[in-house]
Amino acid sequence: MVKLRQRWRTVLSSEIRTWRTAGLIGLVVILLVVVARISGGLQPLEWMAFDSLMRLRPVETIDDRILVIGIDDQDIQQLSTYPVPDQVLADLITTIARSEPAAIGVDIFRDLPVGSGRNALIDVFKRNSNTFVINRVPTGEDIGIRHPDGVAIEQVGFSNVLPDADGHLRRNLIVLPNSQDPNSYYSALSFQLAQRYLATQGYKPKEDSDILEFVSGSKNVVIPNFDRATGFYTNDDRGGYQILLNFRNREQPVRVVSLQEFNAGKVQPQEIRGKVVLIGMTAKSVKDFVSVGAVPTKLPSTYLGVLVQAHGVSQMISTVLNDRPLLNTWAIGWEYFWIVVWGVLGLSFGRGLRSPWQILLSTGIMSAVLIVLCYVALLQGWWIPLIPAAIVLVLNGAGLATALFYRDRQEMETQEAIRQHTVGQVFNIIHNGPLQQLARLIREEKDQTQPDTTLIDELLTLNQSLRTLEAKIDFVAHQRTGEIVIGSEIIDPSYPLDELLTLVCDVTLRRQQDFPHFATIQHQVIDIYSFDDRTLSSEQKGSLCYFLEEALCNVGKHAIAATQLWVFCGKEQNYSVIRVTDNGETQRLTRRRKAGGIGGTEFAEKLEKQLGGRFRRSLNRPQGVICELIWK
Template sequence: MGKMNHRRWERIRDEIAIWRIGALPGLLVIGLVVLLRLMGTLQFSEWWMLDFFLRSRPPEPTDERILIVGINEADIQANGHPISDETLAELIEALQIYEPRVIGLDIVRDLPVEPGHDRLNQVFQSPNIIGIEALPNANGNAVSPPPGLPPEQIGFADVFSDADGALRRSLLDIALFETESNEAESKFSLALLLAEAYLNQEGIYLDNGIRDPDAMRFGSAEIPQLRPNSGGYVNADTDGNQTLIHYRSGDLPFRQVSMADILSGNVPEDWIRDRIILIGSTAISLGDLKLAPALANNDNAGLTYGVKIHAHITSQIISAVLDDRPLLRTWANGWDYVWIIAWGLLGILLSRVLASPFKTLLALGIASALLFIICVAALMAGWWLPIVPALGVLILNSAGLTAALFYRHQQDLQAKIHDRQSVIEQTFDAIHNGPLQTLAGIMRNCSEESYSRDQLYAELQTLNHELRTVYDAIRQETLTPNGHFYLCNGEQLDLQHPTHELLHAVYRATLNRPFPSFEHLKVKVVSFQFIDVRILSTDQKRGLCRFLEEALCNAGKYARDMTRLEVSCKPQPGKILIRIADNGKGLPHTTSSFSGRGSHQATMLAKQLNGSFHRLPNSPQGTLCELTYPIAKPWFG
């Protein structure tokens, strides 16, 4: 039970360590995206996504409650510019015949345009006509309303663009202070007054909001107010009562006719009777164009006449009241960031739980699609959700950590390949320096007539023992944490011991092996001095042991009639020298025996140590093997 609890706590600690290392970058990504949003860096991308979603909605039915009477290029050519008061009066009189519910005049008429000024003032006596004015700008300049209209029939036509020049919000009312009396005077927009006039005849009146007392309300439809940090906005100028424009989708949101159509009587009566009539410019030459990317299509880049903008704002109000069409609203600012953080944490979770990079990328695609679906569905219900920062933290945390997983996977794969290759090489080295050496001796002795069955049997027993010890030796070398070197006789050397002691132990063990050339040795010159003036890894120490073992085995096998063997391991100025020299009649130094596995081992070891290896003839007879390597490892090594 205690072991189970111990293992469970170990797994918990490991998991905490993984999350501490893996989740910290993800949390930093979330913090960075939140900071960028707070600084307003993501505003433009969030506005772009809002426009994109609004453009991508299915088309809505034409709002037949609104008729736009556009004064186009043909009307200007026929009647001149500006349109005279008499022509304008004639147009309004022609419309009044069919009893529209309200007429909005989106044309500046602060000064008389003769002829017909008196006639136009007489027309303005009708209570269902609403004219426009322009609010004071930064320089204090304003455009006065038509003098013939009473103040309650005047609405401002001003619209406020975002930093990219696009219209996404409308100003419904604003309080202006008189400089002399310091009293506030409320001004209402043309669109709001048109909607109010229409809804009043439905028995629905303008009132204060219930959820937000500062908001406006018609019946149960409360118009949400835009705040400085609503949705994708950051520190926006939201003076007055502003709301997001929920543009009507489709190629024909409203019916539209020309002034000539009205004057010639070519418009069906039911298009006018009891409708909202908006009169304004639809001529490019008059320049009343606004940028509304949410309305962009193949025919335009979002440039829309001002009279159509007023129609969309009016339509969204009366549609919300009478048709339950949602108005655009946003979450309270704090909930936006809860949403963003939640998607960022999901990205971290995907990378950790799935672990596989391919599964994580698949899950990321599904999660991103789900995020899009949620945001589109929310917009259809009237909610503008922050998709850009949410998608950003999701992708960065999933794909970023996935890239790390890809790298880790690749590194793990390379490490496994390296480990397997290392095991293969260690196995071959162990066989080469042990059983293969014994086998070579058996094969050589078998050609001699004096070689007895008992000798063959004894050497085969030795070979059998060496083969059986290879597995244990390799297994221990690859699994033992501190590192050991295993000789063919089963002796174990701890690689933490000084290097000269290890080499001396290899020397003693190898000379005890039954190689024929060792039988006639008369002189052994041996010197193993302290050489640990340079720190070596366990693998490098193991390599030195194998090098000495292999060199001694070669001498024992091939140095026939050898009577003298010199083995030295000592420091010299700036380098370490390991030298094995014999005086036997060995094989010619150009044969393959001297360029086989042993030479390859020595050459690779010398390269690792930034040293050199040489196998040369010894004068006057024999073979000399030398391995040297520098005491101080070069800084570029």
């Protein structure tokens, strides 16, 4: 129990040290992203992401409770005048009123008389209390635009919009305070029309309340003010009573007809009765446009202002009657908690995963999960931080992967430098030590009056073996990483595997001075067929070449009096096979390990695990040895 506690303490201490080192950088990244968000630096990116996900929502149906009569360029040509005269508007409103709509909204400024018919227009408003006209409330340096004189203030709705810093409209102003009278306020045209329509459905705004709430019997629907602190909006105007516009996801949210079509009788009275009718300008020459990025339209900067009014009316009506969700955000504390969680998740990839590719893959998958979560939340009426969460996830995830790539490369370069240095030292030791001594011994023996020829032959053989080893070490010392060294030859691993194995056989079987038992072989059968090596890396192809070299070298070293050699490299029953068979005098098979290194058997066993195959060394009948590697 004591040892177990000590072990856990050691593990915990190691984890704390690791998180202190790697986690510190990740926390700095999270902190920088939070600071950038608080200062408004991420606001444009968040707005772009918001608009993109809004446009990706499923297409919604047209709201048939609202009709827009738009005066287009052809209508202006037919009228032969612009602005539209008061008499034309008065006649249009009178015609609409006969069909008993719930409300009529005139989204055309009429602060000054236009042509004849001003008195007729004022009389129409007086006769129809459900008819409303726009003005623009003075704000700051904007002096505003008055409503027509003679129209009751209760029939006026402002058209002020609140575009964001990038020029796009995402919020709908419902109520603005009256700077001259703190006990009164101005209502938006969209609010006036929605309120009037909902009254016909039995809903009325709750009086003496700071929150907009529609009540019908025991049912009440709250439309909360978008005034809570959020990183989505930092230093923007939050005055008045405003909501995030939950646009209907279609370019034209309601039916739109031209003035000519309406006058031609293409709108039946039942299509107006009990509904909201908006009159506005749709002529492109008038340029009554609002820039909207959250609606799927070809030109976001030329979205019709009257359609924005229709969106505002539709949103309030649909929220009260159809439970269509409003858009809202989390409390700012939860937003930053969400960001920190995704930043820590990115850090955890670097701690739990060791492969840079695994980290990148996990980061990519979780980024997709994050986008899906934000999209689903948006469908439910919640906008949660996407961009800052994605930034901390990617930087802490992909950033760690990049660091691991760099670390692995540094480790490889360090190991290669150590290897080159070690091989160089071994080369120098052999060249300056045993070879020089052998040369001296051979000279001295030859200088004897009666030299021992047998000893001289053995010394010359040893000298040749050492020089062969010296040449191979020299090649290894100067080879580039990834090349295959077979005997004294360097082979490019980019060749197909069957060509590489053919080269290995050719080079190895020519080394009869190094392997004396090759000299007794009278019959060779070498069958090498093409492999599907597309799934093999260069390192794996090199390992297979070394396996074949080792198997052939074992024949040359241990197959006493062998006269036949069979080499097969190819496919057998959907398996890839490398097999070397001899008929030398049978020796007892042992699993020999090289002291201080990896022996041939151990190398083959590691290779079979790497390839998911099977290595086998067995006796050949009646004599000899079979050495083979099989993999899928």
